Amino acid sequence: MKYELVAGFETHIELATNTKIFCSCTTEFGGEPNTHCCPVCIGLPGTLPKLNKKVVEYAIKAGLATNCEIAEISKMDRKNYCYPDLPKAYQISQYDMPLCQNGYVELSSGKKIRLNRIHIEEDAGKLIHRKGDTLVDYNRGGVPLIEIVSEPDIRSVDEAKEYVEKLQLIMRYIGISDCKMQEGSMRCDVNISVRPVGSEVYGTRTEIKNMNSITFIAKAMEYEFERQVDLIESGGKVIQETLRYDDVTNTTSSMRGKEDAHDYRYFREPDLVTINVPKEQVEKIKKSLPEFPTQKLKRYVEEYDIPNTDAQLLTKYRKIAEYFEEAIDGIKTPKTASNFIIGQIFRKLENEAEKEEFNIKVSAKSLNELIKLLDSGKIKMNLAKSTLDKMLETGKNVYELISESDMGGIDDNTLLELCNQAIQQNPNAVNDFKNGKVKAVKAMVGFVMKNSRGKADAVLAEQKLIELMQ
Amino acid sequence: MVTHEEVQKLAILAKLFVADEELDKLTKDMEEIISFADTINNASVEETNFDNINGLSNVFREDVVIPSFSREDILKNAPDNDEGCFLVKKRG
Numbered sequence: 001m002k003y004e005l006v007a008g009f010e011t012h013i014e015l016a017t018n019t020k021i022f023c024s025c026t027t028e029f030g031g032e033p034n035t036h037c038c039p040v041c042i043g044l045p046g047t048l049p050k051l052n053k054k055v056v057e058y059a060i061k062a063g064l065a066t067n068c069e070i071a072e073i074s075k076m077d078r079k080n081y082c083y084p085d086l087p088k089a090y091q092i093s094q095y096d097m098p099l100c101q102n103g104y105v106e107l108s109s110g111k112k113i114r115l116n117r118i119h120i121e122e123d124a125g126k127l128i129h130r131k132g133d134t135l136v137d138y139n140r141g142g143v144p145l146i147e148i149v150s151e152p153d154i155r156s157v158d159e160a161k162e163y164v165e166k167l168q169l170i171m172r173y174i175g176i177s178d179c180k181m182q183e184g185s186m187r188c189d190v191n192i193s194v195r196p197v198g199s200e201v202y203g204t205r206t207e208i209k210n211m212n213s214i215t216f217i218a219k220a221m222e223y224e225f226e227r228q229v230d231l232i233e234s235g236g237k238v239i240q241e242t243l244r245y246d247d248v249t250n251t252t253s254s255m256r257g258k259e260d261a262h263d264y265r266y267f268r269e270p271d272l273v274t275i276n277v278p279k280e281q282v283e284k285i286k287k288s289l290p291e292f293p294t295q296k297l298k299r300y301v302e303e304y305d306i307p308n309t310d311a312q313l314l315t316k317y318r319k320i321a322e323y324f325e326e327a328i329d330g331i332k333t334p335k336t337a338s339n340f341i342i343g344q345i346f347r348k349l350e351n352e353a354e355k356e357e358f359n360i361k362v363s364a365k366s367l368n369e370l371i372k373l374l375d376s377g378k379i380k381m382n383l384a385k386s387t388l389d390k391m392l393e394t395g396k397n398v399y400e401l402i403s404e405s406d407m408g409g410i411d412d413n414t415l416l417e418l419c420n421q422a423i424q425q426n427p428n429a430v431n432d433f434k435n436g437k438v439k440a441v442k443a444m445v446g447f448v449m450k451n452s453r454g455k456a457d458a459v460l461a462e463q464k465l466i467e468l469m470q
Numbered sequence: 471m472v473t474h475e476e477v478q479k480l481a482i483l484a485k486l487f488v489a490d491e492e493l494d495k496l497t498k499d500m501e502e503i504i505s506f507a508d509t510i511n512n513a514s515v516e517e518t519n520f521d522n523i524n525g526l527s528n529v530f531r532e533d534v535v536i537p538s539f540s541r542e543d544i545l546k547n548a549p550d551n552d553e554g555c556f557l558v559k560k561r562g
């Protein structure tokens with residue numbers, strides 16, 4: 001029998017606020033243990049939480065960016081469990097009245113992964129296990145989180161990967177989190193079940209906790225899918241349980257114990273008042289959001305005539321899109337800017353992380369100047385290209401690299417003279433050409449370009465050379 | 471009706487040890503607590519908005535950092551500490 005994978009995600013994302021969710025301690029990553037703490041975030045009796053305004057604003061942004069409805073009224077609840085990473089023995093979270101509901105994330109196939117909810121809550125401290133004892137660092141305790149809960153709409157490992165990447169990109173685009181999985185500012189719990197293809201009923205699901213790398217998520221899902229299918233095929237039954245993924249052995253194992261205590265006895269947090277988000281505030285936040293990648297993509301294709309695949313590369317990271325938009329300000333050929341960015345500039349960037357950083361020596365303004373010279377015909381494409389390479393090396397602007405006399409190309413007489421020179425000084429190439437090696441002309445074009453210091457028009461030079469040799 | 475098993479389960483969730491001989495009394499106490507909650511549930515409250523009983527909403531704090539406490543102060547009340555961390559000893 002053929003089985004299909006059914007998966008849903010619970011994604012925790014740390015918000016990039018300055019302070020924690022209920023106190024004014026810094027949220028900075030790292031730092032000596034227990035130096036970003038106060039009586040509130042270590043849960044001393046008698047302290048009172050005070051909600052950070054930015055947390056609500058950021059969560060609303062996340063909700064709007066994922067097509068959620070924003071609740072006019074929501075509240076905080078206590079989720080009770082005893083564990084050393086939680087000094088109060090409860091986590092302040094949201095239970096039945098979350099801030100955002102009923103959203104979706106659209107994959108490149110057009111498929112929508114529905115979001116059940118997004119709620120705000122506090123992060124727990126960090127535990128360091130040592131010879132049976134446990135050391136606790138509460139620097140992370142109280143750092144604001146959003147938890148994004150998807151419906152079980154994911155049907156393959158590839159969809160899962162795209163979903164996580166997409167969330168990451170969206171949250172970074174709107175600037176509410178850096179979503180660094182290796183630093184734990186984005187973590188996923190994955191619910192997995194299997195069912196015969198065509199079946200409408202969900203199978204029993206297991207939950208793999210706390211995954212902090214897309215590669216591990218993919219491997220763990222593949223492993224867990226196989227495990228469940230094998231179990232069912234051999235007449236066994238999947239037990240609903242919480243699993244831990246071990247990246248060394250590439251296996252999942254039960255986290256029993258913590259699972260038994262899955263009775264959180266939620267109740268309303270009496271120390272915090274209702275959160276009321278008027279429609280006007282939602283509208284205001286909506287206006288403050290940057291244009292989303294999908295909207296940008298559409299605009300680039302329709303307004304600037306950029307091919308879809310190129311537009312995808314330009315819109316993937318916010319910094320590149322912003323750079324592109326600044327670089328094409330007032331120019332006639334946005335496509336040229338796109339080609340320069342995707343071609344010569346991308347070649348300077350080694351990987352996706354560097355593309356996202358987009359730390360290059362040429363400012364958008366410099367690129368804009370270069371393209372303006374090209375647009376106005378003052379320089380030719382080949383000179384523009386070689387100049388851009390120099391700009392990328394040196395960080396100098398176009399006017400520091402090309403003098404006025406270099407601009408304006410060369411006149412027809414000079415071109416004719418250079419072509420004649422090329423013919424005289426390259427008898428072998430001329431012979432090759434006459435013997436039918438059409439490509440030989442390229443070497444001679446190179447000669448003309450070199451001797452004109454890049455000012456000649458390569459296409460014209462080629463035409464002229466062929467004309468002269470025939 | 472509250473059962474011994476329910477009381478034991480709550481005790482486990484709260485990490486409390488309850489001896490068998492205490493169960494009868496605790497179960498009776500728990501029943502009284504719950505019946506008190508029932509009394510409240512039976513009160514006529516149609517006009518009351520329980521989602522916002524104090525009539526307050528939107529009490530926020532600005533996102534401005536205030537220096538944290540010194541680690542010495544943070545760890546002062548901890549029964550035990552090591553390497554700048556709270557130390558939770560292995561049980562048993």
Ligand SMILES: [Zn+2]
Nearest residue numbers: 023025038041
């Ligand atoms: Zn604090």
